[in-house]
Amino acid sequence: MAAEYNLQPTALVGIIMGSDSDLKFMQDAAQILKHFEVPYELTVVSAHRTPERMFQYAKTAADRGIKVIIAGAGGAAHLPGMIASLTHLPVIGVPIKSSNSIDGWDSVLSILQMPNGVPVATVALNASKNAGLLATQILGTGDDDFADKYKAFKESLKDSVQEKINKLSFDWNNEFDR
């Protein structure tokens, strides 16, 4: 299957999406995983258009070494939930605001409102970077190297806010009448 579907034998995270048109939103997940040196694979799988491929992907992912699946889809976004129904691996869903969407609410609700027993960890609309971060955090529970890299990232967030505060061009405390 790996060669047929252009999958990566060493991948720990599988990033899948319903269409190649989702890539512009999903590439942030790949970029953040690359930043943390988390091996990943990236491919198109659609519950609607390629149901057999979806079934095979979900059923073989764990045996191939995948630990977390990030699934992005727009519109009637059934992909993340269907993948979650077929595997015991944690699935992170990324709702995509596709071109003919109802402001993105269609995909948000399709991914968020899963029935009891089949959770999908849903991030914000188009927020695939957060999906990559969450996948790294999950991997970090069993791997100190990933945990340390994520901790360093969190520190850098704090530092960047502090830097902005230091650069404020006026004194907020004296700017407004209280």
Ligand SMILES: Nc1c(C(=O)O)ncn1[C@@H]1O[C@H](COP(=O)(O)O)[C@@H](O)[C@H]1O
């Ligand atoms: N939601 C799904 C699924 C699925 O859930 O199986 N397969 C494709 N799609 C979504 O259809 C939108 C439009 O796709 P096209 O741009 O290919 O027409 C994409 O956002 C895709 O994720």
